[in-house]
Amino acid sequence: MIVKNISLNNFRNYENEKIEFSPNVNIIYGNNAQGKTNILEGIYIFSVGKSNRTVHDSELIKFGEKDAKLNLEFFSQGRENSAEFKIFSDKRKKIEINEIPVKKNSELVGKFNTVYFGPEYMSIVKEGPKNRRKNLDILISQLHKDFFYSLMQSKKIIEQKNALLKMDNPDKMMLSVLNENLIKISLEIIKYRFEYIKKLEKFSKIYQNEISGGKEDLEIKYNSFIGYIEEFDDKKIKKRIEDKINSVFKREILYKESMAGCQRDDIEFFINGKDVKSFGSQGQQKTVVLVQKIAEVEIIKEEKGEYPVLLLDDITSELDIKRQRFLLSKLQNMQIIITCTDRRKFKNMENTKFIRIDKGRQI
Ligand SMILES: Nc1ncnc2c1ncn2[C@@H]1O[C@H](COP(=O)(O)OP(=O)(O)OP(=O)(O)O)[C@@H](O)[C@H]1O
Numbered sequence: 001m002i003v004k005n006i007s008l009n010n011f012r013n014y015e016n017e018k019i020e021f022s023p024n025v026n027i028i029y030g031n032n033a034q035g036k037t038n039i040l041e042g043i044y045i046f047s048v049g050k051s052n053r054t055v056h057d058s059e060l061i062k063f064g065e066k067d068a069k070l071n072l073e074f075f076s077q078g079r080e081n082s083a084e085f086k087i088f089s090d091k092r093k094k095i096e097i098n099e100i101p102v103k104k105n106s107e108l109v110g111k112f113n114t115v116y117f118g119p120e121y122m123s124i125v126k127e128g129p130k131n132r133r134k135n136l137d138i139l140i141s142q143l144h145k146d147f148f149y150s151l152m153q154s155k156k157i158i159e160q161k162n163a164l165l166k167m168d169n170p171d172k173m174m175l176s177v178l179n180e181n182l183i184k185i186s187l188e189i190i191k192y193r194f195e196y197i198k199k200l201e202k203f204s205k206i207y208q209n210e211i212s213g214g215k216e217d218l219e220i221k222y223n224s225f226i227g228y229i230e231e232f233d234d235k236k237i238k239k240r241i242e243d244k245i246n247s248v249f250k251r252e253i254l255y256k257e258s259m260a261g262c263q264r265d266d267i268e269f270f271i272n273g274k275d276v277k278s279f280g281s282q283g284q285q286k287t288v289v290l291v292q293k294i295a296e297v298e299i300i301k302e303e304k305g306e307y308p309v310l311l312l313d314d315i316t317s318e319l320d321i322k323r324q325r326f327l328l329s330k331l332q333n334m335q336i337i338i339t340c341t342d343r344r345k346f347k348n349m350e351n352t353k354f355i356r357i358d359k360g361r362q363i
């Protein structure tokens with residue numbers, strides 16, 4: 001996956017700019033608040049159909065304008081592709097790939113793959129489970145449309161359930177039907193999450209070991225809403241899901257909210273048997289995130305046969321030189337787009353294109 005260029009029209013602080021990229025390393029540099037991260041956001045949007053910074057598409061439109069447009073040209077599977085993303089202030093967004101309209105985000109995910117790494121990921125091990133889950137889900141969604149679809153379905157069912165539970169005397173038959181669907185969908189989601197947690201563990205274990213000079217053994221555990229999943233056996237897992245969902249039935253009615261489902265899953269990291277969230281140093285927590293990101297890149301490469309585009313937002317502010325070097329040494333022969341304020345930090349890198357951004361313009 002190689003981005004050839006992106007055109008930004010009334011997107012964030014850009015009026016009309018086309019930015020060309022090298023297939024190797026690209027360093028976008030400039031002072032704070034000039035629009036560097038906005039470019040990464042623009043590229044990222046094409047991998048999942050929405051921004052990683054906001055859920056309100058209208059925020060992407062340049063202040064005072066009515067609509068915004070992004071155009072991306074990229075190479076994938078040996079061919080050149082074009083994609084367009086339009087946001088309007090008064091109607092639904094429109095996405096096209098090779099001039100064919102994309103009706104749902106699920107038709108888009110997987111066509112253009114990215115891995116995004118920025119300062120907001122540094123605390124993902126330490127924080128609550130939401131962002132850990134989201135990060136995992138974005139990886140799997142880019143590789144399996146049916147997972148993305150199940151995830152959407154599960155969200156819908158939970159919403160319907162919650163709406164029903166809020167009523168006085170909720171229809172128990174309806175609740176049972178929704179629970180039946182939730183059991184099926186949860187089984188699908190758990191199957192995929194389990195598989196990809198195992199894959200992440202396989203790769204990131206190696207990197208964690210390497211960066212710590214052989215001292216640290218990393219384990220990743222899937223603590224799902226039905227408890228830890230050590231192995232995936234269809235029938236046994238389905239039974240556990242049924243038991244869990246049935247066991248909370250009465251309490252859900254009492255408390256008027258759903259209490260079981262994959263929206264409660266978590267992922268836990270252990271170094272030498274100790275929980276990184278509670279006992280890891282800040283450095284170790286950052287390393288765990290770093291090795292996850294390298295693992296994500298390798299998983300996409302293994303399954304898609306080509307590297308994703310790696311988007312690195314301002315990593316120099318959060319990762320020390322040792323960790324930065326480790327990251328870049330592991331990820332060669334792929335396209336990397338990096339933002340930073342000080343280009344001198346990257347002065348000795350080969351095959352590097354420098355792009356200077358100032359007030360929403362390339363100068
Ligand atoms: N919808 C919008 N319309 C116009 N300008 C916007 C919009 N959204 C954000 N901006 C502007 O974009 C700028 C921030 O861009 P961005 O986050 O890309 O900065 P940056 O160069 O990455 O800065 P830093 O080095 O601090 O991370 C701010 O000046 C902000 O006001």
Ligand SMILES: [Mg+2]
Nearest residue numbers: 036037314339
């Ligand atoms: Mg930024």
